[in-house]
Amino acid sequence: MTVTLVAPGSVSSRGHSPGPSARLRKKIELTILLGPALVLFVGFVLLPIVIAAYYSLFSWTGYGPLNDFIGLHNYKIAFNDPFFIEAIEHTLILTGLSLLVQGPLSLGIALLLNRKFRGRAFMRLIIFAPYVLPPAVTAVMWSLMLQPGGFVDQVMKSVGLGGLVQQWLANIHIVLYTNFVVLTWQYIGFGIVLLLAGLQGIPAELKEAAAIDGATPWQVTRRVTIPLLAPTIRIWVFLTVIGSLQVFDVVWILTGGGPGDASTTMATYLFLDGFRSLEFGYGSAIAVILFAFCFVFSIAYQRFALRRDTAGALTGVVG
Amino acid sequence: MRRKYTILPLTYLVAIVIGGVTVVPLLFVFVDGFRTTADINNSPTGLPHPWIWANYSSILTTAPFWQFLGNSALIATVATVLAVGLGSMAAFALSRYVFRGREALFTLFVSGLLFPIGVAALPLYLLLERLSLLDNQFGVAIPEAAFALPLTMFILRPFMRAIPGELEDAAMVDGAGKLRFFVQILLPLAKPAVVTVSLLSFVTSWNQYLLPLLVFTTTSHFTLPLGVATYQSQYSQNTGAILAFTALAAVPALGVFMFAERYLVAGAMGAVKG
Numbered sequence: 001m002t003v004t005l006v007a008p009g010s011v012s013s014r015g016h017s018p019g020p021s022a023r024l025r026k027k028i029e030l031t032i033l034l035g036p037a038l039v040l041f042v043g044f045v046l047l048p049i050v051i052a053a054y055y056s057l058f059s060w061t062g063y064g065p066l067n068d069f070i071g072l073h074n075y076k077i078a079f080n081d082p083f084f085i086e087a088i089e090h091t092l093i094l095t096g097l098s099l100l101v102q103g104p105l106s107l108g109i110a111l112l113l114n115r116k117f118r119g120r121a122f123m124r125l126i127i128f129a130p131y132v133l134p135p136a137v138t139a140v141m142w143s144l145m146l147q148p149g150g151f152v153d154q155v156m157k158s159v160g161l162g163g164l165v166q167q168w169l170a171n172i173h174i175v176l177y178t179n180f181v182v183l184t185w186q187y188i189g190f191g192i193v194l195l196l197a198g199l200q201g202i203p204a205e206l207k208e209a210a211a212i213d214g215a216t217p218w219q220v221t222r223r224v225t226i227p228l229l230a231p232t233i234r235i236w237v238f239l240t241v242i243g244s245l246q247v248f249d250v251v252w253i254l255t256g257g258g259p260g261d262a263s264t265t266m267a268t269y270l271f272l273d274g275f276r277s278l279e280f281g282y283g284s285a286i287a288v289i290l291f292a293f294c295f296v297f298s299i300a301y302q303r304f305a306l307r308r309d310t311a312g313a314l315t316g317v318v319g
Numbered sequence: 320m321r322r323k324y325t326i327l328p329l330t331y332l333v334a335i336v337i338g339g340v341t342v343v344p345l346l347f348v349f350v351d352g353f354r355t356t357a358d359i360n361n362s363p364t365g366l367p368h369p370w371i372w373a374n375y376s377s378i379l380t381t382a383p384f385w386q387f388l389g390n391s392a393l394i395a396t397v398a399t400v401l402a403v404g405l406g407s408m409a410a411f412a413l414s415r416y417v418f419r420g421r422e423a424l425f426t427l428f429v430s431g432l433l434f435p436i437g438v439a440a441l442p443l444y445l446l447l448e449r450l451s452l453l454d455n456q457f458g459v460a461i462p463e464a465a466f467a468l469p470l471t472m473f474i475l476r477p478f479m480r481a482i483p484g485e486l487e488d489a490a491m492v493d494g495a496g497k498l499r500f501f502v503q504i505l506l507p508l509a510k511p512a513v514v515t516v517s518l519l520s521f522v523t524s525w526n527q528y529l530l531p532l533l534v535f536t537t538t539s540h541f542t543l544p545l546g547v548a549t550y551q552s553q554y555s556q557n558t559g560a561i562l563a564f565t566a567l568a569a570v571p572a573l574g575v576f577m578f579a580e581r582y583l584v585a586g587a588m589g590a591v592k593g
Contacts, residue, residue, distance in 0.1 A: 029497060030412050034424070037409035037468060040401070044465035045431050048442030055445065062445070109337060112330050123334050125580055126341050132576040132583065133569055134526040136544030140551045140565045141348050144558060151347055154364040185344070193584055246437035249528040253548050267437055267529075274441055275533065287441045291434070298433045 049291055056285035061278045074285035083261050084286070087269035090176055094265065095244035097180050098187075099237060105184075106191030106236070107229075111221060113192070114199045124193065131189040139253035142182045143169065146254075169255055172262035179251050179263050186250065187243070191236055198232030199225070234305050238298070245293050266290050345569070352563030359558050374563035384567060386539055387546035391571075394460045394531075394542060395524040401464035402520045406471035407513060411501050413472070414479040415487065425476065431469030436462065437529055444533045458534045459542070463527060467520035474519075478512040479505060515582045518575070522583070525572060543568050 056075070059068040078084050113123060130138065145151040146168040153165045168178045202225060210220045226233075248267035251257065257264035257272065264272075270290060274283015351359055352374050353367040378384050413425050436443075443462050444453075452458030482505060490500040506513065528544045535541055541549065547568045551561050576583065 026416070026418075030416060030418060032498075033408045033412035037405040037428075037472075038424075040405060040461070040465045041428060041431060041468050044443065044446070044462045045434050045439065045468070048439045048446050049434065051446060052439075052442035055442075062448075109333065112333050115327075115330055117327060117330055117334075119334070123338060124584075125577075126338050128580065128584070129345070129573060129576060130341060132522055132526075132572050134528070134544040134547070134572055136526075136528045136547050137565055137569045137572070140547050140561065141344055141569075143551070144562060144565075145344060145347060149363065151363045154362075158364065185340070189341075197584065242433065242435060246435045248437050249544075253528075253551075270441060271529075275444070280441070280445060283441045284445075287438060291438045294433055294435065294438060 049288070052284040052287045052291075054284075055281055056288050058281040060281035062280040068281075070281075074282045075289070077282065078285055078289060083264065084266075084269055084273075086261060087257075087264040087266050090263060091245060091247070091265045091267075093176065094180055094183065094247060095241055097177075098183070098240050098244045101180075102184055102188050102191055102240065103233075103236070106188055106195055107226075107233070109188075110192050110195035110199060111225070113196060124196065128189040128193050130186050131193075133186065135186060135249035136253055138182065138186045139250045142185070143254050146178065170259055172259055175255055175259065175263045179254060182254060183247065183250055187240075191240070194236050194239075195229065195232055198229050201232075202228045237305070238301055241297055241301070242294055245297070246290065266293070345573075348562050348569065349566045352559065352566045354559050354562075356557050356559045359562075371559075374559045375567070378560070378564050378567060383538070383546065383550075384564065387541050387543045387568075388571070390456060390540060391525055391543040394456050394463070395521045397457065397460035398463040398467060398524040399517050399521045401461065402467035402471050403513060403517050405464075406468050406516065407475055407506065407509070408501075409468075410472045410475035410479055411505065414476045415497070415501075415505070425472070428472050429469050431466065432473065434466070436466045436527070439466075440529045440533055443530065447534060453534055454536050454540060455534070456540065459527070459531050460524070462530060463524045464520070467516075467523060470519060471516040474516050475509065475512055478509050482508055511582070511585065514579075515585045518579050518582050522572070522575065525575075543571070 055066070057069060057071060058066045059070050059074070060066055109127070113120060113127075148167060148170070152168065153162075156162055156165055166174050169175055206224055206228070207220050210224045211217075215223065246267050247265050248271065251263055251265055252268050252271065255263045257268040266286070267290065270283055270286040273279065274286050350367060353370045353372070355371060355373075358365070358368060409428070413421055413428075439462075447453050447458045447462070450458075452461070486504060486508075487497075487500055490504055491497075495503070525542075526544060527542070528548070531542045531545045535545065538549070547565055550564045554560050
């Protein structure tokens with residue numbers, strides 16, 4: 001990479017313009033500082049997507065030369081495969097549910113925990129804990145608890161909800177929502193802690209002023225707190241959607257996308273139909289589609305929602 | 320201030336319910352690891368009767384668990400050192416130097432937040448195959464470091480920027496070069512942010528499942544999450560043993576978390592404040 005210098009004088013606050021040797025020195029320093037990170041980033045983050053876009057134009061099993069160029073055929077196959085369409089639907093359902101259920105839930109819990117009460121720090125610790133657990137651990141744990149007649153069923157029976165017991169992991173109409181509940185258990189702590197952090201950044205004076213003007217607690221929350229929390233909520237929405245679109249670990253270990261294909265996601269489809277079946281050309285096309293979902297969402301979201309939060313560097317990504 | 324008293328009971332009720340939903344599954348795993356499978360099947364919600372150590376002791380005295388643990392620790396350490404080392408150098412260049420293309424470069428790095436590692440796993444697999452890094456710990460650690468760079472720089476750069484220029488000038492007057500200023504003054508001052516990004520990349524690497532799943536074929540190379548899932552499918556009839564294994568696999572993550580919660584929360588806040 002080349003680094004171009006700007007006019008001398010703006011370089012530093014030292015009183016004189018740097019001479020040629022100082023410029024050379026700066027160039028060398030910048031190369032040393034930026035070069036390794038740039039190589040790592042371009043090589044392992046950007047390049048794979050570019051390679052995938054290229055491979056996706058071939059029918060290729062991963063071995064032997066790339067010589068069966070088929071243009072956009074892999075994409076055509078994907079969008080004509082009802083199983084892939086279903087995987088997209090499941091992913092979008094999980095994403096939508098995350099926003100509609102986890103959002104209000106995290107907000108409500110964060111508002112409650114924002115009050116001062118004994119044991120608040122401990123509460124925050126507990127609520128955040130599942131988020132740092134390896135998703136594989138979460139998935140194995142819940143798969144054991146959700147066995148028919150297992151822990152969850154017994155607990156429900158003992159609190160009088162025995163009539164609601166289901167084949168959580170075997171009923172094709174329920175299994176997707178079972179996955180959602182487990183995902184919520186794992187990830188809701190992140191939303192709560194994020195929103196709590198945002199709440200603590202809101203000056204108490206504003207709420208007090210509204211209260212003095214006669215606003216009820218509900219009005220203060222609705223008209224003062226939540227609007228001021230909007231930038232945090234927008235960041236949460238962004239992170240949740242990007243996370244939900246690529247959900248894999250929990251679903252794969254809990255149900256493998258099954259039974260049948262009742263709980264497939266785009267990522268489990270990619271793993272099974274691309275990687276496991278050694279269709280690397282096709283798998284690359286799926287990876288590109290999955291990437292396109294994230295990318296299009298990010299751009300649209302930044303254009304329409306995040307633009308106001310100019311302080312965040314995320315905004316700068318697409319400008 | 321009367322309303323405080325009417326709302327508090329509700330707060331406690333909600334806190335107890337949420338705490339319960341969060342903690343009970345974890346307790347289930349730890350406690351039922353002390354039971355025989357037959358005992359668990361007889362009464363899934365009961366307490367161990369009698370308490371047995373066999374599940375835990377047989378796991379702790381055989382190689383696989385320690386092997387997985389060692390692999391996870393090695394990979395997460397390499398990934399963290401690479402990501403934070405190179406990331407802080409780059410964040411320094413992008414915060415304390417003025418040059419053309421600086422903002423564009425930062426934007427390029429941060430755009431990596433849109434490329435989750437899950438999306439790139441298959442293309443990464445193909446790349447690693449070319450580099451002969453399949454079934455190799457570095458084949459997992461290096462990409463994980465690369466994917467940790469965006470968040471590392473996103474958090475570190477504003478932090479480094481906020482450190483007053485006078486300090487830098489003073490160091491220059493005292494004859495320190497820019498690089499020396501970076502190592503001896505800036506990095507120590509940026510320690511809280513450096514600790515936060517280190518923990519974030521360590522935990523992210525520690526929890527990663529998909530990439531190791533693609534890369535590793537030899538069981539002795541497996542990381543802990545991969546090991547847990549494999550153990551479950553291997554010993555599917557022995558619920559007690561699986562629970563003990565899962566509990567042990569959760570210990571390092573929970574242990575690190577207990578000590579480092581405030582730094583991880585600071586990371587979450589960093590994401591808010593940019």
